[in-house]
Amino acid sequence: MSKQRKKREGLKQRSGSKYWWASYTDASGERVQRSTRTTSKSKALKLLNSWKTQVWNQDVRQVEPDRTFEQLVVLYLNGTKDEKRSSDTDIKRFKALAAYFREGLLMNALSAPDITGYVGHRQSLGVTNKTINKELSLLSSAIKWSKKRLGWDLTNPVLGHRLPEENEEARCLSVDELTRLLEAVKGAKPHTAGYLHDFCILGFHTMMRPGEMLELEWDRVDFKSREVHLGVKDTKGKAKRLVPLNDHAFAALIRLRSRCDTHFEATPYVFTHASPRLFGERVKSVSKVFASAVQRAGIAHATPHVLRHTAITEGVHAKGANVVDVSHIAGHKDLRTTMGYIHSAPKRLHEAVANLPDIGVS
Helix, strand or coil, X not given: CCHHHHHHCEEEECCCCCCEEEEEECCCCCEEEEECCCCCHHHHHHHHHHHHHHHHHHHHCCCCCCCEHHHHHHHHHHHHCCCCCCHHHHHHHHHHHHCCCCCCCEHHHCCHHHHHHHHHHHHHCCCCHHHHHHHHHHHHHHHHHHHHHHCCCCCCCCCXXXXXXXXXXXXXXXXXXXXXXXXXXXXXXXXXXXXXXHHHHHHHHHCCCHHHHHCCEHHHEECCXXXXXXXXXXXXXXXXXXXXXXXXXXXXXXXXXXXXXHHCCCCCECCECCXXXXXXXXXXXCHHHHHHHHHHCCCCCCCCCHHHHHHHXXXXXXXXXXXXXXXXXXXXXXHHHHHCCCCCCHHHHHHHHHCCCCCCCC
């Protein structure tokens, strides 16, 4: 190491910062400057020596430096926020993980018993295996990402802990329930009712996912062709999709466009807040206001996604419908996914066998 570089290493105070800053050379030979987050020089020196020891262990003894759960989460979220549409969902799942794993948990020491303990904890709270699997899958993805992008050598104890999932039929509303829901939406606050009714109309008549609707921008709405164009970055399946607009969906978008022209003509978003507190901001979630409407309608628990479930079900059973066409509109890559949304009422089952040809009848 040159005398000049060695001279630059150590502790110093920066103008505009009350903390001591440390400067040292990492295992790759690059100079690192980090805030010690302390105003005590003795504590800062102790921390600097600790960091230098980690570098020496990594360089000479090939010992992986300590990596905390918090470090992994922050770096992963920041590193993937521009690549993943599910970044907001990732944050919610990490919150569930952070509520169990203690602060300062070293990922170097994360073991299979830790994962088993997390599973048991979540199950005791009544969380479904499907949700637990998604949370653990995110943690596993973060560990793999850190190895590929950051060069961290962490073991992945999540592997092999996938839980069995029940293939439950998705929640679906009856036509009567959907009618009651739309009526109940009128009871929401004026600023909410202004967009929530048309959110429900679009959700049912386009089969779009809630996130796809809330992130929809006007430049993807073609009023002339009566279509919505979703790009690769706009869909869960990372594939372009054309969404046709029937009369109901078209009318809903006309109303929403008129609403934007009245309040915020320049907004790029279809769903925008008109309330004074959030005026002009994109509507990011309708979960709470939707739940309130569901309660007023006297309907058992249902999330915004139920609009899509109901639409696909009714679409498949509509007269002359083609399940392949419905699958394309819904954006399913696998036809089996569409079949999982189909709800067969007893009446339809009886009709199916009643329409079979008369064979064996004398």
